[in-house]
Amino acid sequence: MNKTYLSYNNIVSSLGFDSPTVVQKIHEGLSGVTLIEDETLFPNPFYASVIDSDYLGKAFEKLQPAGGYTRLEQMMILSLDKIIKASGVALTDRVGLILSTTKGNIDTLDPRNPMPAERAYLGTLGHIIKNHFGFSTEPIVLSNACVSGILAISTAKRFISQGTFDQVFIVGGDIVSNFILSGFNSFQAMSTLPCKPYCKQRSGINIGEVAASVLVNKDQDNLPPEAVEILGEASCNDANHISGPSRTGEGLYRSILSAFKEANVGPGDIDYICAHGTATIFNDEMEAIALNRLGLDAVPLNSLKGYFGHTLGASGLLETIVSMHSLYHNTLYPSKGFTELGVSQPLNIITAPIAKDLNCFLKTASGFGGCNTAAIFKKVRS
């Protein structure tokens, strides 16, 4: 089977508009989550990670865009533009485009939004990105709740191994919208404070927005120094409930086990786990149970939600990119917001930056619909 690599990457977020800047901010312990007072988004003040609109507009203007673009389109184009240029990859019929998003341009359904509501069709979003850059192939939009970001990486790998493409550009993005905030609030899932994954005092999620992008490549040449190989991945459903995580962590347990099998590694090979850690009571507990069932409780682990909030369809991709840089810098970053373990099973939560030789990491996510995904990545040593 072909090998596949995560190559050039970029992050457009409230912490900065490129991966090295964002990772440096994390290293310094800074979070993009702030208190937002904006009644067009939510009736009460709320904590979220929101990109400064002026800053976004100015950065986007530099690309000299023709025509009008929505907020998410601007974020996605800014994100992808850098890696398409840096990689020098020609957009032939051997190059795929995958978008990973839960809600796309959902803000255009709001009657106050100046853009037409037709823009909310995810296929339309895909074509706007395709046409902007001149991709030759039909865009693939993956909308699989909060596992979309990792599943997009799996999907790219699967299409490459099947011979459909040689290279795939993935862009994952979602925005902070009144649609999402009102929905998660009706689920009583929103924290009134910055989120605290795995912590005793955790009380729910913060929402965040980001556009993350990566090039998935089957060749080992022309890789940036932070590149990683995708060793194995899998996605399994809980078959339990459409919104509540499984009490036994069944789907996540099976996903990790299956990813181990494909990667031909075991718990002892994992140097670091970048987990989902939304900071809801039930999600974090479920993860602790699944990880303990697999004997992964001693492996250093963090959730990056404390830096970015939950960035929905982009989160898995965003967090994988940060982890690639974590490996490259041989540094484990702390799980922001964590003070005291608040799950029933032991976990080795990272509480301060640690310098350590890192080779292999596990990324996981779980989401509505009972979906779970796990992927294992290894440093490329030249």
Add this chain to the structure above:
Amino acid sequence: MSDLKQELKEKIITQLNLEDIAIEEIADNDPLFGDGLGLDSIDALELIVMLDKDYGIKLTDPKEGKKIFESIEVMANYIAEHRTK
């Protein structure tokens, strides 16, 4: 009070889409969750919205809901005491 109970039964059946259940099948003291009507966590959240929308009662802690939604009887008593509309 019996009017309120009747009203609650009707609302639960329509708003929670309990297609196969008739009003007469819900006794005042039947448990609503678990083995009773088989309601789940989304139904509980939906009942919290109903309390707010129809009776002006705001619950912020889902755990509170667990006690209030024990049965039609308990629910009706709670609403009668706390309703603002």
Add this chain to the structure above:
Amino acid sequence: MKAQHLKIKEYCKISNNRVLLNDQLLYEDQGSDFTTFIKLAYKKMDTNYPKFFKMDDLSKLGFLASDILLKPMTQDAEITKNIALVFSNSASSLQTDRKHQESIVDKENYFPSPAVFVYTLPNICLGEISIKHRLYSENSFFIFNHFNAKYLHDYASSLIESEKADEVLCGWINCDVEDYEAFLYLVSKKGSIEHNKEEIIKLYTTK
């Protein structure tokens, strides 16, 4: 295991108020709206699953079409089947998205419903099917402007060839303002129809 050895075992279509299994008409009810039609079809198929009535239209459509294909395969509660679900459509969950949006437009009447919001993700339908048929398997939901046989073919083949799934339930389920449509087919190692792009398009376009 090579792609050309895979087969299409069975397929199911729900559109134009008709339910078809392979080329056999299982149910027809012209003159009803979707809500009535899908409920009558559910009863006719003897589905007996009260949670059906809590689902949104997209989930009802996908659930019923899947149930027709999967029911005979997953009846034995002792055996769990590794059947992946790979669905696609063009409207994602937009019909339900619009409903949720309506509930938050008016500040004076701001009561978003969790039971609506949970269905504002297309893959919830995959979760519903997984629960009913105890499938701890791969789930993927793709959005394309139009039915894309090539991508579905390659992806389903990859899942079976990489041993991530034994079989794949694949296809298109769409609900939008004007119309609805379900076309699902089961990719397997056994069956009478070749699993290739041309056959998939043929099955999809034959009315």
